[in-house]
Amino acid sequence: MEGLKVLRCGVLSVVKHDYLPRAVAAHSRFELVVVADDADQPDWVHERNQLFADEFSVPYIKNVAKAIAEYDLDLVAVSSQAERHCELAVRAAEEGLHVIADKPMSTSLSECDRLVDAVYKNDIKFLLWNRNYLPSVIQAKEAIDSGVIGELQAVHVDFYFSKDAGPPKGTRKVNDPPIDWLERQIEAHTDGSDGGVGVQPMGELQIEGIYPLGYIHLLTGENVHRVFARTTSHFHQANVDNNVDDLASVSLEIGKGIVGSLCIGRIGAASHPDIGEIKIHAIGSKGGLVITEARPEVSIYYRDQPLSEFKNERIANENDFLLMDDFARSIDTDSEPILNAQNGRDIAATVFASLESCKIGAPVEVFH
Amino acid sequence: MIRLALIGSSEKAKIYAGLSTRLHRATWTVFAPLDSGDLSKAFGSLAKVTTIDDLFSQKLDDFDAVVVDADADVAERIAKEAMNLSKPALVGMLGQGAETIGAGNVLLMPAHPWRFIPSIQAVRRSVDTGKLGAPGLLRIHRWLPLSKIKSTIIERILPDIDLACWFFNEVPDSVWSLQSAVNDDYIQFHLGFTNGGMAMIDLAASLPSGGDYYSLTMIGEKGAAYADDHHNMNLLYSGGQPSAIRSNQGHAELVHQLQEFVDVIDGKYEQTVSLADTICAVQVVDQVLESANTREVVKKEQRK
Structure with a gap:
């Protein structure tokens, strides 16, 4: 210092x-x-x-x-x-x-x-905010880099946020107007479910896809070259009314012949006792790796516990600190941060290609 | 009491014999081995041992129904014989020849033991009772160790395709597959169903020898179910890094499947697995392989 x-x-x-x-x-x-x-x-x-x-x-x-x-x-x-x-x-x-x-x-x-x-x-220097310094993500990176599972062949991220996003699908009455996206996002600020704040409606793939695709970028060091995707509005009326996804699955063809997938959704608060089931699965030439992103955590249960309180509390999460450390180092040493502008752009290109794939029902090349 | 004949390997016979006391209204009476293994360790005095030929010629009066646990070629051949002799049959595993069997009025229950695994049954119940709401995404990871006796890719992927069709109660309207360029024992497939439903399944048969791994997540409109080996691992400390050991689900899937077969024969239960299910799953298997080979999405309207 x-x-x-x-x-x-x-x-x-x-x-x-x-x-x-x-x-x-x-x-x-x-x-x-x-x-x-x-x-x-x-x-x-x-x-x-x-x-x-x-x-x-x-x-x-x-x-x-x-x-x-x-x-x-x-x-x-x-x-x-x-x-x-x-x-x-x-x-x-x-x-x-x-x-x-x-x-x-x-x-x-x-x-x-x-x-x-x-x-x-x-x-x-430009840093796009990400979760690549979560303890389990670092553990996955270290395990893969150590060669213990051999050459990486496939990587999958299942990324489900068990959060609500306003009224459930199917609750709008016949004469009610569609939910205005921005109004809903402004209103959602109080409970932190306003990740898609802006005038333009965005689906979950577009809002949160950076995180799992950031993991895949970190673990493979490669870009996604082709995608095939399916999306749907399955849970939330705001997503239905604004024609944006809250559930998506994407097949990925990544550099160096690696294949993989991303499954992502804002699946509703009732669907998991904590923030959601988030996992990384990796297959290598010598073995496999299954990582739960939420670890380490501590379980806390007590009488009269509010329903909205997570029962399992993430601990030793230094992601925010490490991102800022990384950015300071990047500035000090004129090196690139963990997720720079080009990386962010390539991830955005993967997301947009996925949305296009869903629209046309065919695989789409990702241009870099 | 339903008298059952078993056709299978000696190794399988040990497992089935061990289920004797768990079956209601049924008993093993005849065993026709598919190999020359140590039969004394299988049924012992529980059942007569005979050949398949004798079973279907001289021992017809010794059993009411037949259970076949064999590879697809043998299973299909025996299923046809059983149908000709009007003997109800529980037959697995059926493959691409399933369409040729033609069960007629005789009960033919294809063995889909994966549907009867306790964790899968629990997930299915949560869907059937409406707890989860409309299914949205089925996510399965199935990783198997390298085996000296390799199963075919059809045998490996059929169970999860059947599960996907079963959970969504229809065949997919689009199929997209990817295979690894460097690992012949890896495939992933992406199935689309009507109303936005989707399934993503990856299957590797290239783990080092040892344990396998299975994870099934069903995300519905109102809730989600997670049947995940990762949740069911205990730890073993014996020096170095601890090992993960999975809590065993036993052979409950075989018991439940057998009991359903018996109950259907008895008229106490409606068959939940039909030959049509197997035929559908086989057709989707073909589409998965076609997509992997052609690198094209196979859509419902394109199907042969």
């Missing part, structure tokens, strides 16, 4: 989960100095930004360019509506600032490409 600069971070919009800017604030190499957003954003955005700024005793500036000009920033943390992630990140990159952005990278692949170009052109 001694001799290393504490990096000054501006938060560009903090309208959904605030785990990202909190992780920045919690790491000793970083300090939050300002929250900023565009003045033309709706009131609910300004309210959330102001609330976060107040909690951290930093100013809230309704002018991104002014905040960048006046606060001597080294980096920004972007946690806006999904469709604004790339735009805000590009504006920061053009000012020479490093960027940490929340997932999904964007709602459009062309925006991801624009960001990749900006990152390279301005020679800055």
Whole structure:
């Protein structure tokens, strides 16, 4: 720590989960100095930004360019509506600032490409938020890298979040209007199920697919080349009304001849006692590996326990800290972070190809 | 009391003989081995030992129904004989020749023991009782150790295809398969059902010798069921890294299957597994292999 600069971070919009800017604030190499957003954003955005700024005793500036000009920033943390992630990140990159952005990278692949170009052109570091430093994911990586299961041949991630997302499918009455996506996401902020906040509706594959596909990228070091996917709106009325998936399965053809799959869903709170069943399965030339992502955990049960409380509590989860450590190292040593802009763009390309595959009912090439 | 004849290997006979006391209203009376193993260790005095030829010519009065546990070729041949002789038969494992059997009015129950495994039965009950709501995704991982006597790929993938068709109560409308370029003993397939239902199944037969692994997850509209070996592992410490040892489900699947067969003969129960189920599963197996070979999605309207 001694001799290393504490990096000054501006938060560009903090309208959904605030785990990202909190992780920045919690790491000793970083300090939050300002929250900023565009003045033309709706009131609910300004309210959330102001609330976060107040909690951290930093100013809230309704002018991104002014905040960048006046606060001597080294980096920004972007946690806006999904469709604004790339735009805000590009504006920061053009000012020479490093960027940490929340997932999904964007709602459009062309925006991801624009960001990749900006990152390279301005020679800055970009980290897409991910879960690759969870203890079990690290364990999977170490086991595969050690060669104990031989050459990797297949990798599968089952990724089910047992969360609700508003009223269940089939509950809308005949004359009721369809659920407005953004209104539902704004309302969902209180229980943290607003991962898809933004104007444009997004399915679970698009919102959360980065996490399991991030694992696959980490474990294989390869891109996905071709996908075949099926998706459906199986659980939640908001997903039905907005024609986006809450359950998906994707067959993957990955580099080096590796095959695999991703099964993902927001399967409802009743479907698992904890946050969900999340597993990595890997087959190698000499054996196999079955990893539960939630380990290690501690089970806690007690009288009058609220139904909404997870009975099993994850422990020793240093993902957020390690991501920030990784990003500081990346800046200090001019190396690439664990999931950079190009990786994020390639994962987004896999997601968009999967959605296209589902639409046409055929396998789709992923262009890199 | 239903008198049962068994046709199978001596090794299998030991297992079936051990189930004698667990069967209601049925008993073993004749055993026709498919090999020359040590018969004294199989049924002992429980049943007469004879040949298959004698069973179907001279011993017809000694049994009411026949249980066949053999590979597909033998099973199909014996099933036809049993049908000709009007003997109810529980026959496994049937393969691509199942269509040629033609059971007529005689009870032919194809052996699908995987449906009777306690964990699978529990999942099925949760679907049947509506606890889970409409099935959405069936996810299966089945990993087997390398075997000196290799089963065919059809034998390996048929059980899980049957389970998928059984859980969704229909055949898939699309089939997509991937095989590993470097591992002939690996295949994964992706089945699509009407109303958005889907199944993703990966099957490897290349684990080092030792234990196998099975995991089945059924995600429904209102809930989910997880039948996963990973949850059912205990730990053994004997130096170095501990070993995982799976809690045994015994041979309950054979007991339940046999009892259903007996109960159907007795008229106490309706048959839950039919020859049509086997034929459907075999057709989907063909589509899975066709997709793997052609690298094309096989869709319902394209089927031969």
